[in-house]
Amino acid sequence: MSSTLELTYQDVAEHNTKKDMYLVIHDKIYDCAQFVDEHPGGEEVLLDCAGQDATEAFEDVGHSDEARETLDKLQVGVLKRQVRSTLEWKKHEKQIVDKMPSPQPGDPTPKASAHAASGSSSSNSDSTGLGIGVYFILLVGGALGYFAFQYMAKQEQAKTGAT
Numbered sequence: 702m703s704s705t706l707e708l709t710y711q712d713v714a715e716h717n718t719k720k721d722m723y724l725v726i727h728d729k730i731y732d733c734a735q736f737v738d739e740h741p742g743g744e745e746v747l748l749d750c751a752g753q754d755a756t757e758a759f760e761d762v763g764h765s766d767e768a769r770e771t772l773d774k775l776q777v778g779v780l781k782r783q784v785r786s787t788l789e790w791k792k793h794e795k796q797i798v799d800k801m802p803s804p805q806p807g808d809p810t811p812k813a814s815a816h817a818a819s820g821s822s823s824s825n826s827d828s829t830g831l832g833i834g835v836y837f838i839l840l841v842g843g844a845l846g847y848f849a850f851q852y853m854a855k856q857e858q859a860k861t862g863a864t
């Protein structure tokens with residue numbers, strides 16, 4: 702077994718025949734050309750994954766530890782993932798942004814949701830306003846009641862004073 706071989710998905714894809722078959726499982730590359738005839742699950746399933754990532758297919762079956770040991774014997778390398786530099790990512794990002802359609806006049810904008818948010822906050826302030834209103838009515842009502850009581854008491858006093 703040699704793990705020094707580093708191949709990309711593109712390289713692995715070239716090994717997609719029964720006689721020349723590579724599979725990728727958990728980022729490791731396995732040469733299954735010799736094993737394909739011995740596979741207890743049949744050659745068809747392996748051929749379906751030839752030259753591709755077979756991790757999901759392999760794990761879905763729930764292979765035994767023995768199967769995993771066989772895997773070790775078949776490993777020929779590891780997968781080389783393409784790593785983008787920051788500069789490449791920036792370029793890629795710019796390409797995506799450039800492809801995005803620019804907004805046209807009259808298009809709905811995210812303001813709508815901002816509006817909804819401010820609407821809810823304004824309804825909050827509305828309820829605060831209502832609270833103050835209720836206090837105000839109670840205060841004025843209380844004052845009016847007090848003055849009315851004073852007035853009536855005076856009237857009563859005047860009446861009793863007259864008699």
Ligand code: HEM
Pocket residue numbers: 724731733736740741742743746747750755758759762763764765766767768769771772775
């Ligand atoms: C090089 C990779 C693989 C090795 C070494 C391997 C090995 C084995 C072994 C030893 C068994 C016998 C049962 C066990 O011990 O779990 C088995 C069964 C099986 N394998 Fe694989 N396998 C590999 C890849 C795959 C892939 C990619 C598939 C895709 C679906 C697959 C599908 C199956 C199925 C369907 C069975 C039969 C399960 C059963 O009858 O219960 N195998 N394999």
